[in-house]
Amino acid sequence: MSTFGFDLLSTDATTSARRARIRTSHGDVETPVFMPVGTRGTVKGVTTPQLVEIGAQIVLANAYHLYLRPGVDVVRDIGGLNAFMNWEGPTLTDSGGFQIFSLSKTLTHTDDGVRFQSIVDGSWHVWTPEENMRIQQDLGADIAMVLDVCPPYPAEETEVADAVRRSADWAARCKAAHDCEDQALFGIVQGGVHAHLRAESVERTVEIGFPGYGIGGYSVGEPHDLMLESLAPVCEALPTDAPRYLMGVGNPTTMLQAIGLGVDMFDCVLPTRTARTGTAFSSTGRMNLKNAQYARDPGPLDPQCACPTCASYSRAYLRHLLVMKEMLGAILLSVHNLYFLLDLTRRAREAVEAGKYEVFLRGWLDGPGAEDY
Amino acid sequence: MSTFGFDLLSTDATTSARRARIRTSHGDVETPVFMPVGTRGTVKGVTTPQLVEIGAQIVLANAYHLYLRPGVDVVRDIGGLNAFMNWEGPTLTDSGGFQIFSLSKTLTHTDDGVRFQSIVDGSWHVWTPEENMRIQQDLGADIAMVLDVCPPYPAEETEVADAVRRSADWAARCKAAHDCEDQALFGIVQGGVHAHLRAESVERTVEIGFPGYGIGGYSVGEPHDLMLESLAPVCEALPTDAPRYLMGVGNPTTMLQAIGLGVDMFDCVLPTRTARTGTAFSSTGRMNLKNAQYARDPGPLDPQCACPTCASYSRAYLRHLLVMKEMLGAILLSVHNLYFLLDLTRRAREAVEAGKYEVFLRGWLDGPGAEDY
Numbered sequence: 001m002s003t004f005g006f007d008l009l010s011t012d013a014t015t016s017a018r019r020a021r022i023r024t025s026h027g028d029v030e031t032p033v034f035m036p037v038g039t040r041g042t043v044k045g046v047t048t049p050q051l052v053e054i055g056a057q058i059v060l061a062n063a064y065h066l067y068l069r070p071g072v073d074v075v076r077d078i079g080g081l082n083a084f085m086n087w088e089g090p091t092l093t094d095s096g097g098f099q100i101f102s103l104s105k106t107l108t109h110t111d112d113g114v115r116f117q118s119i120v121d122g123s124w125h126v127w128t129p130e131e132n133m134r135i136q137q138d139l140g141a142d143i144a145m146v147l148d149v150c151p152p153y154p155a156e157e158t159e160v161a162d163a164v165r166r167s168a169d170w171a172a173r174c175k176a177a178h179d180c181e182d183q184a185l186f187g188i189v190q191g192g193v194h195a196h197l198r199a200e201s202v203e204r205t206v207e208i209g210f211p212g213y214g215i216g217g218y219s220v221g222e223p224h225d226l227m228l229e230s231l232a233p234v235c236e237a238l239p240t241d242a243p244r245y246l247m248g249v250g251n252p253t254t255m256l257q258a259i260g261l262g263v264d265m266f267d268c269v270l271p272t273r274t275a276r277t278g279t280a281f282s283s284t285g286r287m288n289l290k291n292a293q294y295a296r297d298p299g300p301l302d303p304q305c306a307c308p309t310c311a312s313y314s315r316a317y318l319r320h321l322l323v324m325k326e327m328l329g330a331i332l333l334s335v336h337n338l339y340f341l342l343d344l345t346r347r348a349r350e351a352v353e354a355g356k357y358e359v360f361l362r363g364w365l366d367g368p369g370a371e372d373y
Numbered sequence: 374m375s376t377f378g379f380d381l382l383s384t385d386a387t388t389s390a391r392r393a394r395i396r397t398s399h400g401d402v403e404t405p406v407f408m409p410v411g412t413r414g415t416v417k418g419v420t421t422p423q424l425v426e427i428g429a430q431i432v433l434a435n436a437y438h439l440y441l442r443p444g445v446d447v448v449r450d451i452g453g454l455n456a457f458m459n460w461e462g463p464t465l466t467d468s469g470g471f472q473i474f475s476l477s478k479t480l481t482h483t484d485d486g487v488r489f490q491s492i493v494d495g496s497w498h499v500w501t502p503e504e505n506m507r508i509q510q511d512l513g514a515d516i517a518m519v520l521d522v523c524p525p526y527p528a529e530e531t532e533v534a535d536a537v538r539r540s541a542d543w544a545a546r547c548k549a550a551h552d553c554e555d556q557a558l559f560g561i562v563q564g565g566v567h568a569h570l571r572a573e574s575v576e577r578t579v580e581i582g583f584p585g586y587g588i589g590g591y592s593v594g595e596p597h598d599l600m601l602e603s604l605a606p607v608c609e610a611l612p613t614d615a616p617r618y619l620m621g622v623g624n625p626t627t628m629l630q631a632i633g634l635g636v637d638m639f640d641c642v643l644p645t646r647t648a649r650t651g652t653a654f655s656s657t658g659r660m661n662l663k664n665a666q667y668a669r670d671p672g673p674l675d676p677q678c679a680c681p682t683c684a685s686y687s688r689a690y691l692r693h694l695l696v697m698k699e700m701l702g703a704i705l706l707s708v709h710n711l712y713f714l715l716d717l718t719r720r721a722r723e724a725v726e727a728g729k730y731e732v733f734l735r736g737w738l739d740g741p742g743a744e745d746y
Binding site for chain 1: 413414415417418420421422442443447450451452456457458459668669671681685686687689690692693694696697699700701703704705
C-alpha cells in the first residue's frame with residue numbers, strides 16, 4: 001500500500017499560497033519546499049550530513065544521468081537511491097525528459113518514445129515511457145516523474161502543442177506501466193507560455209490523474225513576466241488536493257512569487273552552480289565573493305544569515321578560497337546558498353501559517369534581494 | 374609568558390618510540406601525531422568541523438603560500454590563522470624555506486637572505502630570517518619554524534654542507550628576531566643523507582637551543598633506506614626533552630618506522646593529494662577507487678576503518694563520484710585518508726603506552742599495507 005500522502009494544512013488569507021505536508025515512507029516534507037538537486041546522486045560539494053544540518057527535507061536526483069553513469073542496475077543493487085547516496089530522507093527523481101531534450105545534440109522522438117545519444121560516450125539509447133518507469137522504479141525514489149516532451153524556448157506554437165499532446169499520451173502510458181506502490185508518480189504539465197496550451201495540458205494530465213503535478217517547460221529562457229502570467233491559471237486549474245511542483249525554478253524572487261500563486265515544490269541547480277563560480281545569494285541580492293572589495297572584509301557573507309558558513313567564516317577568507325580555487329570555497333558557498341533557499345522557504349511557510357504571506361512577499365519584493373530572479 | 378610545553382610521558386620498552394604531550398595555548402597535542410596540511414589556510418576539501426570529527430589535533434599552514442595570497446596582513450587583521458581558518462585547535466606554520474627552494478624557478482640566496490619569484494604572479498620578494506619571523510608572528514600559529522635552506526636531492530655534498538651552515542646561521546638570527554612569547558620557534562636540522570653533515574647540523578642547531586626541532590631535507594626523492602639510516606642518529610643526538618618533527622613525511626610505513634626511531638610529529642600533503650586522484654590508504658595497502666573492479670562493490674572502502682566515509686558509503690558509490698569527477702569523491706576520500714593516518718598514529722600512541730611498539734610496528738611491516746612507504 002502506498003505511504004504517499006498530501007495534507008493541505010492551511011491556505012493564506014489573501015494570496016493563493018498554501019501550507020501543506022507531503023508524506024512518504026522516508027519521512028514528511030513540509031511545503032512550500034525547496035529541494036536541493038543531486039543530479040548524479042550527489043548535491044555537488046555537499047555531504048548528506050551537511051544537508052541534514054542546513055534543513056534539507058528532500059533531495060532530487062536525475063534518472064537521465066544515473067541511467068548513463070553508473071547505470072541504474074548499480075544503484076538498484078546497492079539498495080536504491082537512499083542507500084547509494086547515504087541519504088535517509090525523502091527523494092525524487094526527474095524522469096530525464098528535460099535532460100534528453102536540452103543536453104542531447106541529436107535525438108529523434110516518435111509517438112513510441114525517444115532515441116537519444118549519451119552525453120558521456122555518444123552511445124545511442126531508446127526510451128519509451130514504459131522503459132523510463134522501469135528505470136525510475138529501480139532507482140527507488142519516493143516520487144517519480146512521468147517522461148515528458150520539453151520543447152525549447154522560443155519554439156513554434158505547433159511544436160509546443162505537439163509536446164503537450166505527446167506528453168499527455170506518454171503520461172497515460174507511464175501511469176499504466178508504473179506498478180511500484182511505495183513510489184508516487186507525478187504528472188507533468190507543459191504548454192510553454194501559451195495560456196490555452198497550458199490549459200489543455202492541465203486538463204489532459206489531470207484527466208489521467210496523478211497524486212501530484214509537475215509544472216515543466218519553464219526556466220528555459222522565457223521572459224520572467226510571461227512565465228508568471230501563464231503560471232497563475234495553471235495553479236488555479238490544478239486540483240487543490242495534490243502538490244504542485246514548479247520544475248527547475250529556484251531563484252529567490254520567482255520562487256516566492258510562485259508560492260504566492262499556489263506552488264508547493266521547487267528544485268534548481270542554481271545555488272550550487274553559482275556557488276562554484278563564487279556567487280552567493282544574500283538578503284541584499286547576489287554577491288560575487290571574488291570581488292576585490294571583500295579582500296580584507298572581516299564580516300560574515302550575509303549578516304542576516306544563520307548558516308554554518310556565515311556563522312564561522314569571514315568574507316576575506318571566502319574570497320581567498322575562491323580566488324585560489326580551493327575546494328572549500330565552493331563547499332562553503334554551496335552550503336550557504338542552499339541554506340539561503342531552505343531558510344527562505346521555511347520563512348514562507350511561517351508566513352502562510354500566520355496568514356500573512358502577502359506582507360512577507362511584499363517585504364521581499366521591496367527589498368534589495370528582489371533583483372535576484 | 375609562553376604557554377608552550379613538552380611532557381615526555383613514556384618511552385617504549387624496546388624501541389626509541391616516545392609517548393608525549395605538547396602544550397599550547399590552543400590545547401594539547403598528544404604525540405606521536407600526524408598533522409593535516411592546510412597549505413593556504415585550508416586542508417583541501419575538508420571543513421574544520423570534519424577535521425574535529427576525525428580527530429585532527431593540530432593543523433599546519435604554510436607561510437610562503439599565505440604570504441603570497443591573501444597576504445600576511447590580511448590573515449593578521451582577521452585575527453590570525455585560527456580565526457581565519459575557523460580552527461580552534463593548535464596550529465603550526467612552516468617558514469616556507471622548503472617551498473622557496475622547491476617551487477621557485479629562479480632565486481638567489483646570500484648570507485643575508487633569499488630573493489625569490491612568486492609562483493602566483495612572478496613578482497620578486499626578498500626574505501631575510503628576520504622578515505620571515507615577522508611574517509610567522511603575524512600569522513600567529515602556536516609553533517613557527519626557522520627559515521632554512523633546503524638543497525634538492527641529489528645535490529653535491531658541498532652544497533648540502535653550505536645549506537647546513539647557512540641554515541644554522543639563519544636559525545640563530547631567527548631566534549634573535551623572534552619575540553612572540555605565545556609562539557614556540559622550532560629549529561630545523563638539515564644535512565641530506567650525509568651522516569656527518571646531519572650530526573653537524575644537529576650540533577649547531579641544538580647549540581642555539583630551541584623548544585622543538587624539525588628534521589628537514591627528507592622526502593625530496595632520496596631512497597627510503599638511506600633516509601631511515603641517516604635519520605636514526607639524528608633522533609639519538611637530539612635532546613629528549615623537546616619534540617622532534619619529521620617534516621613532509623606522511624606515508625604510513627615510513628611514519629611508523631620513524632616513530633620507532635623517536636620521531637614525535639609528522640605532516641604531509643599525501644592523504645589529500647592522493648585522494649583527489651582517487652587513491653585511498655587502506656589496511657591492505659593503497660587502492661585506486663577508480664578501478665573498474667569496484668563498479669558494483671557494495672562494501673565499504675576499508676572494512677577495518679571506522680571513518681565517516683567507510684561508515685556510510687559503498688565502493689561503488691565512491692567510484693561513481695571519482696569517475697564522474699564529482700567534488701564529493703575527493704571530499705570523502707580526503708576524509709578517509711586523513712582519518713587513516715590520524716588513527717594509525719593514535720594506535721601507535723596506544724602501543725607505546727603499552728610498551729609494545731615493536732610488536733605493533735612488526736605487525737604493520739608484516740601486513741599487506743607495508744608496501745605503502
